[in-house]
Amino acid sequence: MRTQVAIIGAGPAGLLLGQLLSRAGIDNVIVEQRSREHVLSRIRAGVLEQGMVDLLREAGVAGRLEREGLVHDGVCLAFADALHRIDLKALTGGKTVTVYGQTEVTHDLVEARQALGRPSFYEAQDVALHAIDTDRPRVSFRIGEEAQELQCDVIAGCDGYHGVCRRSIPENAITSFERVYPFGWLGLLVDRPPAAPELIYAHHERGFALCSMRSPERSRYYIQVPQNERVEAWSDEAFFLELRRRLPVEIAATLVAGPAIEKSIAPLRSFVAEPMRFGRLFLAGDAAHIVPPTGAKGLNLAASDIRYLFDALREHFLDHSAAGLESYSARALARIWKAERFSWWMTGLLHRFPERNPFEQRMQQAELDYLVGSPAAAAALAENYVGLPY
Structure with missing residues (x-):
């Protein structure tokens, strides 16, 4: 040929x-x-x-x-039991992302x-x-x-x-x-409505979590787990219980659990x-x-x-x-x-790293506080999230 x-x-x-x-x-x-x-x-x-x-x-x-x-105009960060929205469209002159x-x-x-x-x-x-x-x-x-x-x-x-x-x-x-990270993402796909209309990236002392979606009826959720974790160790019930622990109370209350149609761990x-x-x-x-x-x-x-x-x-x-x-x-x-x-x-901003000392953990918290309180910092995140120009 x-x-x-x-x-x-x-x-x-x-x-x-x-x-x-x-x-x-x-x-x-x-x-x-x-x-x-x-x-x-x-x-x-x-x-x-x-x-x-x-x-x-x-x-x-x-x-x-x-x-x-x-089409999503924004994305949310969650930490300290509070939700903070980053307005992607307003911060980037009209650019958005599309969930597909x-x-x-x-x-x-x-x-x-x-x-x-x-x-x-x-x-x-x-x-x-x-x-x-x-x-x-x-x-x-x-x-x-x-x-x-x-x-x-x-x-x-x-x-x-x-x-x-x-x-x-x-x-x-x-x-x-x-660079190999000392943790992975345990992901679960479920035919239930998303917990929120936009993605939520959550930082928590128990570890990172992400609330995403594939459609108005299908949700994709992730939680940070140790690098050597096994999927078989997590029932659907245990997954949703841990996910709720890492989310602000207002979001955890709206999250609808259901049987997983796919569950896997991705190393980072x-x-x-x-x-x-x-x-x-x-x-x-x-x-x-x-x-x-x-x-x-x-x-x-x-x-x-x-x-x-x-x-x-x-x-x-x-x-x-x-x-x-x-x-x-x-x-x-x-x-x-x-x-x-x-x-x-x-x-580095959103995950729990086992080797970080108390000072480094406080620096991580300070960076999160600065990010949601500074329009300039939020704009830098938004510019990168919607994608740098080709």
Whole structure:
């Protein structure tokens, strides 16, 4: 087989890139190691920056998002049994965020790709990259018992943190930066109305909590748990009891419990690999970086990578200019490190760290007090939360 762009990974990053390329007339093939059902069933993030919403519109896949997405003008911080609203729209000159689950974004992109008739290979085994430091890279894989080879001009590595793409770069050609946090998020999805109309990030002496949602009838809740905690140790009843303890009384009273339709623990880490290019291989999304979910940046960072990579590939194939590909890594990383900083800061602001001494705990409380009492500090949070410009 021959194509212009081989996309490894059929998550939102790979699918979005494929959709943009296809609409621009640039040939592409997606290779995914998991099944389509597995990809569509993954429960992930749900807060979209304004820039990502605009990019989905450009890709022609925002119809259902615009009908069903929940536009939020603000976000709330909770601490010391009080609720404090950050007015995102007023503080950023009209920018907002939209609550729309990553699972729904993936569904929309899969349907759009099927409608265009673009090829995707799911359940691809033994995926391997070859000659990535030449102008004739190849991807080999197996579908069932049949061996396949895909010749291409460029490989887009959108296969996540554990994927094959980043591992295909020689160790001496890439540098990794990482911070692993001593806790995780125990998340629960429930078909009950949300506890509040906007997201609530709660700081409490027992640990962090988050009240989020996927729709007016479906809620997503999280609580901070130790790094080695097990899901099996938490019944639904125990989860909601602990969640209520960490929320202001007025919110705890409105929270409606119910049986979990999904429950899992996500470890927290900060990770960046740079550069995001080696030869004709270009990394995007979780293949190149991970952020703690506290700042709602993971999916949105993948979208900004795709914005930059699509622009670069369009220049390469349609304008016959290599400038965009040459600058892709530096351009993407400049925004990534700012988002990493924001997610690191939000994580430090809101969580309980076992190693912090009483002085550091008081500093954390002082920063929270300053944040909700200073329009300038609140504006800085709002600017980052709605998303820095591309």
